[in-house]
Amino acid sequence: MAGTGTAVGPKTTVDCYDFWDRVFRRAGTIDYTEGYYRGDPTVPYEQAQHDQVCYLLDEVGCRAGSRVLDVGCGNGRLLEKVRRRGGEGIGVTISPAQARYCRARGLDVRLLSYRDVGEEWTGRFDAVVANGSIEHFVQAADALAGRADAIYEEMFAFFHRVIDPRSPSRRVVNTTIHFDNINVTPGAALRSPWSLRWFSDEFHCALLVRGFGGYYPTPGQLERCARPFFRLVAGRDATRDYHWTSEEWLRRGRRSLLSARLWGRLLPFLLRHPLYGARMMFLLNVARTWNWQFRGERPPMTHLWQTWDWMEPQRSAAVEAGPSGPPAGLTGSSRRAAGDGAAAADLGAGEVTGDRLTPPAPG
Secondary structure, X not given: OOOEOOOOOHHHHHHHHHHHHHHOHHHOOOOXXXXXXXXXXXXXXXXXXXXXXXXXXXXXXXXXXXXXXXXXXXXXXXXXXXXXXXXXXXXXXXXXXXXXXXXXXXXXXXXXXXXXXXXXXOOXXXXXXXXXXXXXXXXXXXXXXXXXXXHHHHHHHHHHHHEOOOOOOOEEEEEEEEEOOOOOOHHHHOEOHHHOOOOOHHHHHHHHHHHHOOOOOOOOHHHHHHOOOEXXXXXXXXXXXXXXXXXXXXXXXXXXXXXXXXXXXXXXXXXXXXXXXXXXXXXXXXXXXXXXXXXXXXXXXXXXXXXXXXXXXXXXXXXXXXXXXXXXXXXXXHHHHHOOOOOOOOOOOOOOOOOOOOOOOOO
C-alpha cells in the first residue's frame, strides 16, 4: 500500500515500554495505567493509582488464596497488591525490561505472550486482569484485513480456558481505550504521519500506531467477541481518570527531561533507535498525542473499565460467519456506555523468545 509503513507490532510495543521506563519509571511513575480519582482531580496521583488497582482486584474478588493472572503485567504494581492480599499472582509480558524489574522484586512474571500459554495452565486461575494491555493485541493491519474480531475472540477464549470453572470468582476485568468521537480508518492510521495534515485526527492516530503498537477496539466490539464465553456485568467510563493521569504524566515527563541522569539513561536507547526515539519525543512533548486522546468536552477516545462473568462456552457467531470485513470508520459517541476497549502490551506470538512455562500449583 503506497504511503503506508506497516512495520509496527509487538516489537514497537517492546520499544515503547523500554522508552517509557527510561523516561517515566525513574520519575516515579511505576505503571502506565490511569488512576481512580472518583471525580476529584485533586486526589494525589499515588492515591489514585492505588485505588485503581484496589477497584480491579475487588471486582474479581481477590483475597487470600486467590490465583490471579495479570495479562500484560507491566512493572507489576497489580501483582504486588495481589501478594499483599495473600493471593498468588502471575504476570505475563513481552517486555524484557519489565520482566527483569518485576523479578527483581520477587514477583512471578513470565517473558512470553499470552498466546504462547499452553494447556498446562488450563483452569489454574480464579480471575484474569488485563489492565491497559488489550490495546496492543490487534494491529491496524489486522483491523484493515478484518481480523480484529477473530483476535479478540481468541483472547476471550484464552481467558475462559485458564479460569477454573469451579472457582467462586470466575471473573475477568479489563481497562481499555476505545475509539469514540473520531472517524479514522485503519488504512489512514497506517499511513506515514508526515504525509497527513499535521495535528489532524489521522495524524495523531498514525503517531499512536507507530509509537505504541496496536489498535483500539471500536464501541461494542469486545462485548460482541466475548459473548460466547463471558457476560458483561459492570462497566465504568474512566475517560476523565485517564485525562487527569495523562496530564500528570506529561508534567512528570517534562520535569524528568531536565535531569542529566535521565539523559544518561535515555541516550543509549536513542543511539540504538534514533528514528523511534525522535518520534516518541515529538509525540509526547510537541504533538502531545497521548494527551490529545482524552482532552476536550468530547475526547476522541473513551476509556472503559469492564467486568465479565465466566459462562459455559457457546458456539461463536464470529466463527460461524467467518472474519468480519474491515470497518468503514471509527465512530461512536452515542455508543460510549456500551463500547469496549483497548491499551498497553501487544503480546504477539513469535516476536520475543520467552520463558518455558511452569504451571502454577492447582488450588
